[in-house]
Amino acid sequence: MGSTLTSLFNGFSICFSLENVLACIAGVLVGTLTGVLPGIGVTGAMALLLPLSYGMKATPATIMFAGIYYGAMYGGSTTSILVNLPGEAASVITCIDGNQMAKKGRAGAALSISAIGSFVAGTLGLIGLTFCAPALSTFALKFGPPEYFAISMLGLVLLTNLTGKNMLKSFLMVLLGLMLGTVGVDNITGISRFTYGIPSLLRGFEFGVIAMAVFGINDLFGTLVEPQEEVKVGHVKFRELYPNRDEMKRSVGPILRGTLIGFLIGLLPGPAGTLSSFTSYSVEKRVSKHPEKFGQGAIEGVAGPESANNAASSAAMIPLLSLGLPFAPPSAMLLTGFIVHGITPGPTLITDHPDVFWGLIASMYIGNVFLIIINLPFVGVWASMLRTPANILMPIVMVVTFTGAYATNNSLTDMVVLLVLGVFAYFATKFGYSMAPLAVGIVLGGTIEKSLRQALIICHGSFGEIMMRPLSGTIFWVTFLILGSMLFKPVREIFRHSKDDDNM
Amino acid sequence: MGEKIVNGFLFLLSIFYCVSANSYSFGTPVAPKSGFLPQIIGYLATLISGYLFIRSLTGKGDSAGVRMKCDFKSLGCLVALMIAYILIFKPLGYLISTFILLFVSMKIGKVKGWKTPVLVSVFTSVAFYMIFKVFLAVPLPKGIL
Numbered sequence: 060m061g062s063t064l065t066s067l068f069n070g071f072s073i074c075f076s077l078e079n080v081l082a083c084i085a086g087v088l089v090g091t092l093t094g095v096l097p098g099i100g101v102t103g104a105m106a107l108l109l110p111l112s113y114g115m116k117a118t119p120a121t122i123m124f125a126g127i128y129y130g131a132m133y134g135g136s137t138t139s140i141l142v143n144l145p146g147e148a149a150s151v152i153t154c155i156d157g158n159q160m161a162k163k164g165r166a167g168a169a170l171s172i173s174a175i176g177s178f179v180a181g182t183l184g185l186i187g188l189t190f191c192a193p194a195l196s197t198f199a200l201k202f203g204p205p206e207y208f209a210i211s212m213l214g215l216v217l218l219t220n221l222t223g224k225n226m227l228k229s230f231l232m233v234l235l236g237l238m239l240g241t242v243g244v245d246n247i248t249g250i251s252r253f254t255y256g257i258p259s260l261l262r263g264f265e266f267g268v269i270a271m272a273v274f275g276i277n278d279l280f281g282t283l284v285e286p287q288e289e290v291k292v293g294h295v296k297f298r299e300l301y302p303n304r305d306e307m308k309r310s311v312g313p314i315l316r317g318t319l320i321g322f323l324i325g326l327l328p329g330p331a332g333t334l335s336s337f338t339s340y341s342v343e344k345r346v347s348k349h350p351e352k353f354g355q356g357a358i359e360g361v362a363g364p365e366s367a368n369n370a371a372s373s374a375a376m377i378p379l380l381s382l383g384l385p386f387a388p389p390s391a392m393l394l395t396g397f398i399v400h401g402i403t404p405g406p407t408l409i410t411d412h413p414d415v416f417w418g419l420i421a422s423m424y425i426g427n428v429f430l431i432i433i434n435l436p437f438v439g440v441w442a443s444m445l446r447t448p449a450n451i452l453m454p455i456v457m458v459v460t461f462t463g464a465y466a467t468n469n470s471l472t473d474m475v476v477l478l479v480l481g482v483f484a485y486f487a488t489k490f491g492y493s494m495a496p497l498a499v500g501i502v503l504g505g506t507i508e509k510s511l512r513q514a515l516i517i518c519h520g521s522f523g524e525i526m527m528r529p530l531s532g533t534i535f536w537v538t539f540l541i542l543g544s545m546l547f548k549p550v551r552e553i554f555r556h557s558k559d560d561d562n563m
Numbered sequence: 564m565g566e567k568i569v570n571g572f573l574f575l576l577s578i579f580y581c582v583s584a585n586s587y588s589f590g591t592p593v594a595p596k597s598g599f600l601p602q603i604i605g606y607l608a609t610l611i612s613g614y615l616f617i618r619s620l621t622g623k624g625d626s627a628g629v630r631m632k633c634d635f636k637s638l639g640c641l642v643a644l645m646i647a648y649i650l651i652f653k654p655l656g657y658l659i660s661t662f663i664l665l666f667v668s669m670k671i672g673k674v675k676g677w678k679t680p681v682l683v684s685v686f687t688s689v690a691f692y693m694i695f696k697v698f699l700a701v702p703l704p705k706g707i708l
Contacts, residue, residue: 114699225625227611231573234608237600238580245597252597253583283641283672284633450672451679454665455687461648461664462657462691466701474649482642483572490566490626512595520592 070417082119090130101131103275105392109267110466117400122422124396129372136173149332149368156360168302173365180318180366181427184373195381199406204513209534218328236500259472273494276481310362317366325374328386335371336364391502566626570616577612581605656706661688
């Protein structure tokens with residue numbers, strides 16, 4: 060406890076350098092903008108900014124990336140409340156009551172409660188992260204390849220279950236991600252695989268380019284070629300931002316419950332922000348004495364979900380920082396940001412790079428304060444961003460995307476990969492395929508292959524021996540239980556259909 | 564129809580990957596080789612994508628009723644423009660090719676008039692050229708300039 064606090068104070072001293080403060084401000088500003096503007100997702104925005112971080116040092120670069128991630132959660136609520144248009148998937152549920160409040164002239168109160176809830180949940184989530192990540196890192200030092208393989212598999216199985224509407228489609232996307240991850244030189248034997256004589260494929264696919272394609276180009280097509288609703292943005296004055304005493308009182312419980320829900324769901328793989336906000340909303344509706352007011356402008360319907368998605372973004376950092384395993388696309392993008400700067404997150408991150416680890420965590424506390432400052436008084440400015448015509452903004456985003464892809468390796472191949480995968484992602488998303496499992500599959504592919512092969516060598520080729528190890532065995536049994544419960548539903552469906560067919 | 568095409572594409576891709584993966588040695592469980600994981604995921608992907616493809620062919624796919632709301636003409640133009648951008652990127656250089664990409668895409672996006680698209684295109688291409696070439700030292704192609 061004492062050493063954690065001392066390290067955190069050291070982190071603050073690192074974070075207060077001009078370079079790091081500027082990186083933090085840049086990150087939260089871009090994050091808020093990403094959250095405000097529909098059509099630019101958080102992972103896509105991080106991928107776009109990856110090339111811009113090449114000239115930066117590791118600590119400010121990671122501070123900036125983290126700022127984009129949690130900043131987007133703040134910004135998403137602004138458009139949900141003011142124009143009934145969620146900037147981020149995690150803010151979809153905020154539209155219901157937030158926009159109803161705006162229609163009743165309480166937009167300012169909804170915005171301020173959302174910002175206060177986000178700040179409280181973000182800070183409490185960070186306290187959890189500050190103490191949980193080092194503890195998990197110390198524990199993870201005991202992990203060998205079988206344990207890493209088991210955890211990665213558990214993460215992918217959970218992700219498949221929690222993402223998208225069709226489990227098989229999500230699983231296929233995980234496999235596609237793993238397939239793409241195997242292109243290039245095999246790290247163990249040095250053999251080139253699936254390169255078909257193309258020299259630029261030897262280094263494999265860059266995750267940044269793939270993220271830009273499946274999130275950036277995909278969103279860009281959606282905004283440019285699909286009919287968009289006309290946006291009418293109302294004005295909110297600073298003096299209208301104060302919630303009244305009753306609204307404050309009614310928000311305390313939802314904020315605290317939302318924080319707890321968000322933190323716990325944030326530890327799970329998948330779209331934690333979205334899942335946590337939906338769960339929080341349904342919990343608030345259930346515990347409310349007036350559930351009939353939900354959907355008509357209940358402040359609890361804003362306070363809970365907005366707190367939950369911010370707490371989730373803090374908790375999602377725990378597996379990344381302590382195990383080096385990202386289970387969601389934004390944290391996978393953060394991992395890429397770390398690797399680009401020569402840092403491998405994992406159990407040894409705290410001991411090998413304490414400046415980066417504690418600097419990053421301290422920056423998130425500071426970033427939360429910046430966010431409340433830039434979000435509340437300047438809410439009108441952010442809302443006015445929505446007036447930027449998409450047909451001017453999106454071509455600019457397209458240029459950043461293509462330039463960023465080229466800058467990754469100074470290669471046209473990356474631009475071709477960007478275009479081909481972007482087109483595929485656009486059509487695949489329309490037909491029920493989620494891109495999050497694909498992105499996570501690519502990032503985890505290397506860890507899975509390496510740890511599986513090493514685990515089999517250590518355990519003399521016996522999967523039974525992997526199962527006999529206490530930790531990896533336990534994780535695998537949990538994985539099998541989840542897998543069994545997932546498979547049981549489709550099997551039951553098949554039997555039910557065949558029974559129906561027989562009766563006909 | 565769209566779901567059949569996407570599922571069919573994934574099925575063919577999985578078969579292609581599976582065939583390619585078989586050219587690498589699988590090894591044994593005691594000594595797994597380069598083809599070990601690729602072959603496992605290749606067979607699994609072929610199985611799942613095949614099942615999904617057959618379901619969509621028989622009209623039982625979960626997105627069978629989904630209709631795309633996009634403007635296919637604009638989408639085709641955008642993709643063609645992106646292909647053209649990649650082709651002219653090196654011969655014409657970053658500044659000119661990016662100007663063309665921006666200007667044409669704004670016109671595809673129905674931005675009215677000439678002044679705004681021209682000004683935005685010039686300013687954006689020069690600004691990004693400065694950021695990437697000067698500040699980040701990315702060797703962007705000079706082309707004919």
